[in-house]
Amino acid sequence: MTAIKENARIRELKSALQAEADNITRIQNSMKDETGRGHFVLSKAQHADYLKSVDRATEIQALIVAEEKAAGIMSYLGEPSSASVAGLMAAAGGHGMERKSLSQAFFESDAYQQMRASDFREPRGIVTINQGLYSFEAKDLFTLSGGTHTTPAFGTAENVGISERQRRPNRVRDLFPAETTTSNIISGVRQTGFVNNAGMIPERRAADGTSAPTGGPTDTWGRAPRSSIQFEPYTRPVSEIGHYETVHKNTLADESRLRGILERDLIDGVKLKEDEQILFGDGVGENLLGITQTPGIQLYTGQSSDKKTAQVRRALTRAILSYYDPSGVVMHPLDFEDIELEEDGQGAYRVAVSVAIGAEKRVWRLSVIDTPAMAQGKYLLGAWGYGAKLFDRETVVVQASTEHGNNFIEGTVTIKASERIGLAVDRPESFVYGTFTTYSAA
DSSP states (O other), X not given: OHHHHHXXXXXXXXXXXXXHHHHHHHHHHHOEESXXXXXXXXXXXXXXXXXXXXXXXXXXXXXXXXHHHHHHHHHHHTOOSSOOHHHHHHXXXXXXXXXXXXXXXXXXXXXXXXXXXXXXXXXXXXXXXXXXXXXXXXXXXXXXXXXEEEEESSSOOOOOOOOOOOSOOOOGGGGSOOOBOSOXXXXXXXXXXXXXXXXXXXXXXXXXXXXXXXXXXXXXXXXXXXXXXXXXXXXXXXXXXXXXXXXXXXXXXXXXXXXXXXXXXHHHHHHHHHHHHHHHOBOSTTOOBOGGGSTTOEEEEOOTTSOHHHHHHHHHHHHHHTTOOOOEEEEOHHHHHHHHTOBOTTSOBTIIIIIOBTTBOEETTXXXXXXXXXXXXXXXXEOBTTTEEEEEEEEEEEEEESOSTTHHHHTEEEXXXXXXXXXXXXXXXXXXXXXXXXXXXX
């Protein structure tokens, strides 16, 4: 009865801890990103509530650990002196082979008897119990399924948890200002060409419109030259990206941190596919039409006489000559590593004095996104947010359900992450898709 009461207390504490965790999640979701670059804003009241919830959750977590230790003590004191029912049933139904539970085998072992005789003072160390392998028909439903199990003779095990990733990956969407849509289709007009014939306009011309005026009544007024601008309409769907994972409800209950880790990885998976679609989507079916696949973008292959920093700078000039100011560049982490490790003639890192500014990732005034989504040896720079726009129809949503497939009878939970986005590239000439060429010193 004591152990049952203690378990009920632990469940009560875990329920309170979950309530605080839900409040923390609610506050985190209410944070506003007013810049579109990951700078979140909280009100004073929200900040105070957030800190209180974190403190309360920490206290409850400590109480749970203490209660679990106490429950273990009560369970030990209530341990029956006779053989376990599980062990007896396993031995009786073993098709002629004795099957003992792990606890029964441990209590009957010579090592345990020695520890008991010495009042559990000596010897110290570990006890290894070889249970053998169970066949499918003789599977033990009460204990571990079989094999060699090592049990500490003294002390308690400490669960150090799961180490989470520290670094938030760079995302291509970080280069875009935040924009939203309520539609499922994006349409617009893309400029495909411009011939500039602007010139000086004379006040008068001869009757033919081009010769010098005669001063007579046949003269005409001067005319402005005509330029040529070409447009084409485009229509792109708002597409959904998503995936899911299934986990047993008991696993979620036993390891509360697991759901957060699953959600994080599911979100990261959606974002990685988002990066790939923005860069390389082929526009077929539900795929986005990626920037590198959009007709009209500029291509540039570097010169072997230039190092990578110089090749990026020359590609930047191509966009400037098209009358656009590029704002960012996407490249593979190994290529950005080469850029940061470039040395000048004196052995100093070039990026430290002329290319980067402070702790920001910048090359030639461009924000840098180094991501494995970009192919090594390639890079894409352009006017992000002007030449191309990313629209959020639904930001990443994580949902959990027990109504998928056989969830109910299997006791499993399906966790799904998805988002809906649209991409419009209406100024393709503002982007330059570059290819790094291996440097060869003259």
